[in-house]
Amino acid sequence: MQIRRCAIVMFEPRSEVSLDLSLLLQGQAGLVTRMHWQALAAHLDAPVEVSIEEIDVLGRIEPDRWVEPAQAGLEGTALARLLEIGLVISQEPGEASHRDRDQRVRDANWWPLSALQHRMGRWGGINSAREMREHKLVTAQDLHARFGAPPAAVDAPGTDPLMLPDTPDDARDELLRKRATCRNFDAQRTLALPLLAQVLKRTVQAHAALRPGDGMEFLKKHIPSGGGLHPLETYVVALAVDGLAPGVYHYHPLEHALRPVAVATDDLRTLMLGFVSGQDWFADAPLHLIQVARFPRSFWKYRHHPKAYRAVLLDAGHLSQQWMLSATELGLAAYVTAAINEIDVEKALGLDGIDASPVMICGLGWRADAQVTSEFDPLQQVWRG
Ligand SMILES: Cc1cc2nc3c(=O)[nH]c(=O)nc-3n(C[C@H](O)[C@H](O)[C@H](O)COP(=O)(O)O)c2cc1C
The missing domain is CATH 3.40.109.10 (NADH Oxidase)
Known part of the structure; x- marks a missing residue:
């Protein structure tokens, strides 16, 4: 079996806060924070949690050269999991799915951060x-209640403005x-x-x-x-x-x-x-x-x-x-x-x-006769009166 690293992968440290009922029953605050790493890869649909040991193994596998794992001194459970989740690509016929997607990432010539931005920003089944x-x-009122006022609509420097000539309107x-x-x-x-x-x-x-x-x-x-x-x-x-x-x-x-x-x-x-x-x-x-x-x-x-x-x-x-x-x-x-x-x-x-x-x-x-959902027409060009 020959392996190589997938083309584009980056790591993000994550912290997850959850409620621990047993701590709560002992009279403590009950909140526990779990720290972990997740890998974001351009050929995978979603981030996947990885251990420090797996990151270390991955860091020793080149993305552009196929190697025998044993020759490179890369064996063990960390490598097995990396193969399973698709961060390490293998030439085995049974591993074609990860390999094909990784190859398409390579062939597309993505800039790595753009590839991850697009891939991880996709939605499925969101309402x-x-x-x-x-x-x-x-509504605007809802947003104000939650976030306060937004940054100013215009960010003009404090110099003397040069007023531009008005031009006649045409069609x-x-x-x-x-x-x-x-x-x-x-x-x-x-x-x-x-x-x-x-x-x-x-x-x-x-x-x-x-x-x-x-x-x-x-x-x-x-x-x-x-x-x-x-x-x-x-x-x-x-x-x-x-x-x-x-x-x-x-x-x-x-x-x-x-x-x-x-x-x-x-x-x-x-x-x-x-x-x-x-x-x-x-x-x-x-x-x-x-x-x-x-x-x-x-x-x-x-x-x-x-x-x-x-x-x-x-x-x-x-x-x-x-x-x-x-x-x-x-x-x-x-x-x-x-x-x-x-x-x-x-x-x-x-x-x-x-x-x-x-x-x-x-x-x-075609526009309906009645405005049920609000539209932005302050000049009343669409909805008159
Ligand atoms: C890139 C882009 C994404 C938008 N997405 C939404 C949207 O998801 N839902 C929506 O109701 N309007 C959406 N709009 C419309 C804007 O809310 C709208 O352009 C803005 O409120 C200004 O109103 P106007 O287009 O009537 O001038 C989008 C507009 C743009 C340019």
Whole structure:
């Protein structure tokens, strides 16, 4: 058997406070603190507790050279456990699962801290809406009661300001003023396919392709992208679009075409509600867009680069603003959310969470007549009076 260390692993000291009933019955405070180490590895789904001895053994195994454990003087229960939990990778056929995931981490060219940030920040089965309600953190007043006032809205230096000239408003300013995150979709009103097509055209369609070399293709879209690589892949979840069967689709930016994707569900709305972590105020939209980052596309150029992950997330930001403005211009309503259950999306779409994983979901539809969930419209451009 040949072994090597997994590609990316870091350690975090943790302390857990718990109640010890026996101490409490003896009249003591009853609180005990347990200190331990956990390993965070880029190919594992969650942190795993490790002993100091295991960390020591791991520190003696190179990540890039296969060795026989006996030759390297590495045997015993610590090594056996490290193999079992996947921090040490083996070439044995039965250990293929850890080995394959670790290989995908290597092939993707992640910068280690970004790999861990993305991998460990993914949610599965979280209901953020329910948690907000349970913890009474819904309204601005709730937040103030718990956290006090936030840092100032503007952090200006105390020098004399130069007042800038006022410029006359035009149609663009009017459009920008009308953009507001929609949290009240009309669940009964369907979306016409040409409207969806128009928003996709303005947001994610590629309007040209440059092929400067063998196997190289760069897409020109209306949004900027780090390195011009456009690593975000678009999936469409259609619940109520005229002329489009309810289902999940992949959007091809050059063909401007949708291809059905097989997803095991008999209830798309419940699936979507889970994807947006229980935010029922978004789930009524007739159309949702899942933005999946294909990290190796970006990291092909930005190898092990500390800024590369940030650039991918910024791309999602450009896309969402373009999405919202395109929708607003057509009289439609839109939302964007980062509070998503990435792991559930990955399972549904058959993604591995290492080289492909969702980073953002946005949606499109019509605003309902009544504002049940609050929206941020202080200028009363959307909700008049
Ligand atoms: C990256 C990002 C994530 C967001 N996530 C959520 C979310 O999870 N739930 C939600 O209700 N709104 C979400 N929003 C919407 C913001 O709350 C909203 O933009 C903000 O309150 C300002 O309101 P406006 O968009 O109407 O100007 C998100 C916005 C952005 C840009």
